[in-house]
Amino acid sequence: MTTTLPLLLLMTSLLPAAVTFFLAQDSHILRNTLQLGGAVIKLGLIVWMLFAVATGATYEAEFPLAPGLVILLRIDALALLFISLSGALWLLTTIYAIAYFGTKAELSRFFGFFSLCVAATTGLALSGSLISFFIFFELLTLSTWPLVAHKQNKPSLAAAKVYFTYALPGSAALLWAIIWLESATGPVLFTEPPDLSGLDPAALRAIFALFIIGVGVKAALVPLHGWLPAAMAAPAPVSALLHAVAVVKAGAFGVVRIVYDVFGAENMTALGVGVPLAIVASVTIVWGSFRALQQDEIKKRLAFSTVSQVSYIVLGAALASPLAMIGGLVHLVHQGLMKITLFFCAGIYDERAGIKRIEGLNGMGKQMPWTSACFSIGAMGMIGLPPLAGFISKFYLGLGAMEAGAPWVLAVLLASTLLNAAYFLPLLYRLWFLPRAEDARGDERASGLVLPAVVTAAATLGVGLLAASPISPLGWATLIVTQGYGP
Amino acid sequence: MNLTVFALTGAALVGLGVYGLIARVHMLRRIMAFNLIGSGLFLFFGAAGARGVGLDPIPQALIITGIVVALSASALAVGLVVALARSSGTACLPDEAGDT
């Protein structure tokens, strides 16, 4: 069982993908069963594995392609954190997507790539070596491209093109970095930190920079973030996937892996690359928030908010202090929950009420109470109001900054929080306190759309309230960091 | 010494053929130039094969094979030239037709 479980986890999304591609457009029941079945089984496997790992089981599967080119799937604590997040959110997004698309065209293609995308994310989470990470990273790029282009209209195709224009040079940089590094160290496994002594510091700094550029495209680090707002042309479930479950998260996850499993906090400090990375993250945090403020389209505003929020994770990794690390890791989960809630709601506003711009939100609180309540919880979490999820992340990041002796980060956090409030609070104000427009319509008669949003909003609240419990994301993150993981 | 005469003649024929192949644009000329190069090479080869004690039959066999191969190629080439002339009115390649 030790080797089959990681493969099974992959198969729960790969097999539905493979079958779905060949399904007829109108075989909705079969397709939905496959998609939901895969998601439920995967979630079940993850839960089981959580218990098994807690009792000391290890899982590893190896699949050699060529000398040095080995796909290694391995389950460690960090992998579990990411895979639990993506597994849970995938199920919800699937429910949401089925309700969202109904009987629209080209669904077999959509759900085929949708599952493939999740398979890639799963593989990415379970990757035990740099090269397997790269392979799944690329698979993720390839499988999300058709999702971004799904509507096949001019803006979608343009967005998809922009996505590729950013992603492919990014992966070239990543591959270059991997091969450069491995030419001196041999294949890099995440379990054993590589011996970097064979490379001189200048080369190591260059490799580090290439790594960050490579994963930074997906993590939407400024100035590599341009594709993410453009990708808003995609349907709402795709946005949810891009922003909360898969792509952006994969980038942030990659930063964590590279900082802690490839270079290690000590080397990073010795090379003096931690501070520049923290600065890049800080610039991204502030710039993303600032740009969000200028957007009048709800999804665009949310997109820039993602640019900003994901860099909290990068910041946590860059500060090289245990508390900041905890803050970053926990934000990996928290940001996912909050952002997916917001995108679910944005999709509902668009789909059920035709609202795309913020003016449309006026007075919708009474018209669509469930959606608006969820949206509000998500937004307040993003601002970092206690006791919601975002507060926990920011709190730990702040503590970590002090611990790392970088008090300037507090200023960044403060500025960002103010900006967060500045771009989210007006929305809440519009929802609850402004009168509804005369011709406003909208309803919530679509439980498949509303239910996932309610669940994730509740989770946003729950992970904050129960943060002290050992099975909360914070508990996990603390466990990961104190287990000798990280600095 | 006699062999050297033939070998050098072969080398010179190759040179002549190469010049014709590049400088001439009419395709029949080029086919002839191609045959000139081939036969020059074979002459060189034959002379080399005659250096030892007695005549080495292997080069001779290879040359005969080569001659037949050259004929096959020439036949197809000639057919193509005629087809080209039929379809485009010239026996030179399109971008070189201006030279005629």
Place this chain on the structure above:
Amino acid sequence: MSLVLDMALCALILGVGLATVAGHGVFRAVIFFITYGLLLAIGWARLGAYDVALAEAAISAGLTGVLLLAAHGRLRRLRAAEEAPLRPNLPAALVATGIALALGWAWFALPDPTAPDLTAALPQSGVGNPVTAVLLNFRAWDTLLEAIILLAALIGLWMLARDRAWDNPLGLRYHARAGGVMASFGRVLPPIGLIFGIYLVWAGAEMTGGAFQGGTVLAAVCLVSIMADVLPAPRIAQPAWRLALVFGPGVFLLSGVAGAVFAQGFLALPPELAKPAIVTIEAALTLSIAVTLVLLVIGPPDEGGQDA
């Protein structure tokens, strides 16, 4: 004395070769080319390579010459036989001189001659002519592929036909005037040529000659007969012609496979059976080569009486 003779011959060859490349007019170049081939055949004879001499004369000078002449005729009807006068081309001259000099240098740089020792192998080859032994026994795979190349060239040539002409008889229509030179030629020449061609194949086993040389002579006979209307022009749709094309390569291949089944391996000939096997293969090959060459010369099926 012989040196002077050879030098004169080589000078002549070079001169005619130069005329082929640089002379004025395509038609004259073709005539020079045929002359060149014949002179070269004499050169081969001087080197003692009589098999090559025969091949050079029959195939290079004869058949290639006929091909070129026929093509020139068609090009003239298509008004594509003219060409621009030769302009001096310095890069071409440099390349050509470079290659010629390099080859010349290579001649003087050759180490002492080494050749495979065939003395033990020849008696087992089944034939007395060492060239035939190489062609049909030691390196039979080359020769088999070479026969296939000839066939491939013909199929390729046929692909140049126009679709609407596909079912027509092959080649342009020649009509010999009744009682004219061609007609009487066509009746007198074939029997003589036939006998000579068969003799060349038979002799090839022990002396100069062989399937390709013999096949060429037979092809010439056949061509004259067709041009003199003694034989009807073939069509691709006629199975007998296509069968004749593949007969020789087929027999060669089958005997090769028989070697793999009954003897030491593919294309192996047991010494005691080698001679009859080689003669059989050569006879079959000769037929196919002759037919292939004939069809190569008369060209793909064409429309009506004239090119247009």
Place this chain on the structure above:
Amino acid sequence: MTALISWLVLPLFAALAAIALPSRARLPAALLGVGLTVVASIWLTIEVWNTGAVTVSLGGWRPPIGIALRADGLGAALGVMTALVMVAVALAARHELAAKVAGPRIGFGFWPLMLLLWAALNAVYVARDLFNLYVGLELITLTAVALVAISGKAAAIAAALRYLLFALAGSLLYLAGVVLTYAAHGTLDISLLAARTVAPGDALALGLMTAGLLVKTALFPFHVWLPPAHSAAPAPASALLSALVPKASLLILLRIWFEAMPELATPMTQSALASLGALAVIWGGVLALLQSRLKLIVAYSTVAQLGYIFLVFPLAGGDGAAQPWAAGAWTGAIFQMLAHGLAKAAMFLAAGIYIAAIGSDRLGDMRGLARALPMTGFAFALASITLLGLPPSAGFTAKYLMMTAAFASGQWAWALVPAGGGLLAAAYLYRPLSAIFARDTALTPRPIPWAWQTVPLVLAALSVALGLLSSIPFEFLQIGRPEQAAEGL
């Protein structure tokens, strides 16, 4: 041994049958020949896998008197790739070039030409004799030229003639090298030549052979003949020409440099060859970017893709046995040959389906075709992944092996070629892909049989699967590998 011989003679028998048999029996005979040859190639592969390289002295005569054949991992692997492409082409041609559709002329000629080309390729893959290789190359040339001209259009005739001119020039250069080699050493057998005493003229011989083979492989700057020729042929023929034909001359290059005369390689000549390869990658990519017809884009991409393979000369071996990826570049180059073969054939066959559906391969006319022909669009996209060298395709395996070898041997600059070439490929393949996957449709396509649509998809999927399952082929390619592949030139 039986497997090797059957693999060589079956396509020949099938070709002869296709010529001689009446028209109604032609297609069954040809397809039977295709099927049997595929079986033979699998059989040969299993034999090589089980017993190592298979060597045969034809007619029982050992070199230098006779000709030896040797099926090593490299030759057999190319044989399997060829068999896969041939089956796919045959299945596509059954629809596209049937006598009913394409006329009796093409209906007659395509099958023998395809089978003869196959026989010639197989013969070249295993030949150990330089002159036998010449004969094989000429058979390839003549059949390939005929396949270019087969459409009968004026542009095709001109392209075929130009191709023939270049190919014959290349053959003569190669032949000149062969003549010098025999004159100096009295043998043409690759294994015997490897053990020869070096003669002063050997460098010239190697140079001439190399130059000739470069012309035939269409390496920059000898590539001008390739795009018009490959794009003028009917799609199944283009698939053969682009996927298979240049591989034969490439293989001979590998044989003479790595096996016959490895001691003549100098750092300068190796770098020169690789530089030409790099220029081919750039130049082919840039020109592909400028084309507006699908088949021309795909043809120029062949120029670029072949360029990668030339990196093998400076990179093979890297630091030798000290590195875990010794022989990486050599194997990577062969992976590139295999991956490109499968992917390029898939692309041309997909283009053939589009042309059959709308009668044009202009990008403007192809808009929205993925809607009516989703499988073909998917096939083209999968094949693109291979050409881009993205994981998990075999193109990635090739790229990875070459790049690691470049870094491992301290010549990291060469790694820029696959890295940059991949981005260039993305740029030039994006245009056809975005046209195919656009929403608005330019023309209404004719229906295409389902069985035909699956053909390029299967090939493209194989080019990806080869990457996913690359450990077995990797090991297979090491069978009979020359020492120089591991130790470097």
